[in-house]
Amino acid sequence: MTDMSLEKAPVAAEAAHGHGHDHFAERSNNLKLAMWLLLASEVVIFATIISVYVVFRVGPDGSKVVEQVHEIIREWPGIWLVTINTFLLLTSSWCMVMGLREIQRDNRQGLIRWIMATAVLGIVFVALQYVEYTELSHNGIALFNQGNELDGFGMRFYAPTGFHGAHVIVGVLWALFVAWNAKRGNYSAKNYAGVEVFGLYWHFVDVVWIVLFTVIYLV
């Protein structure tokens, strides 16, 4: 994650060496490589828990259970709630890149507005996910087995979606941090690596949801 020292270091380097632009580019590349490596480990974790769900889904017991769960979701307007959540995340990703676009044009206020919109959309996503979890648990879909015909589904459902929700919460906090950094003037058209790296994380969270939406709720 970026911190204050990371944001300020290039300024000092520029003053000292007079070739700050190369330094910015190199630092940006290093930060992005680090973020991509972190994302690689995240891919392994998400792919593993999603594959656990898929193996259950294609199995003889799992397919019956999932059909029943889909019926429950259709009776209560859960699929529309999840679709709204999907659009919230897609919109937040768009807000994120529009914020990056603004800082690339040296518009700090624009960056702050878009990043705050990203954070708000993330908060609404988590709130709606809480509503969804509450409704599902009232319908007998809980984390642990309840002794009903839906046993086995809950853990395989809540693990990937809950883990994803935790990432959204971290992303919201990070977005607020980026906005705070922007307000302090730590980003500019030549120094926005912190925004870019946060963007990689946030878009990754969006990508994971795109997959979860299809694999868990639609298929």
Added chain:
Amino acid sequence: MSDEKHNAESHDSGHDHNDNFKLFGREFPLPVYTGVFIILGIVTLFELALAEIIPRGGLTVPLMLILSIGKAALVVWFYMHLNKDSRIFAAALIIPVVMVLITTWFLTIVPTFAY
């Protein structure tokens, strides 16, 4: 890193002022990011229609999965800037996914019960 020069160049050109969205050779007066967002929204609605409204056929599930992968690729390509950054970053996504796909396929062919 051999990609460093390429990355530095992409970093320099990060704010292209003519970043209008182009589709099938036609240019639209909106940013690329917005164009991609509109496509993502349309494809999501189509996926929902496939799942909830259109009667399911044998190709429905594969089609939904292809659409989902396409959406994810759009986000990675345009929003995560793989179209400008070093392609080596793509390995961070592709290698683990391929490994897990192979593992999942293997798990699904293992007999569920002992003989």
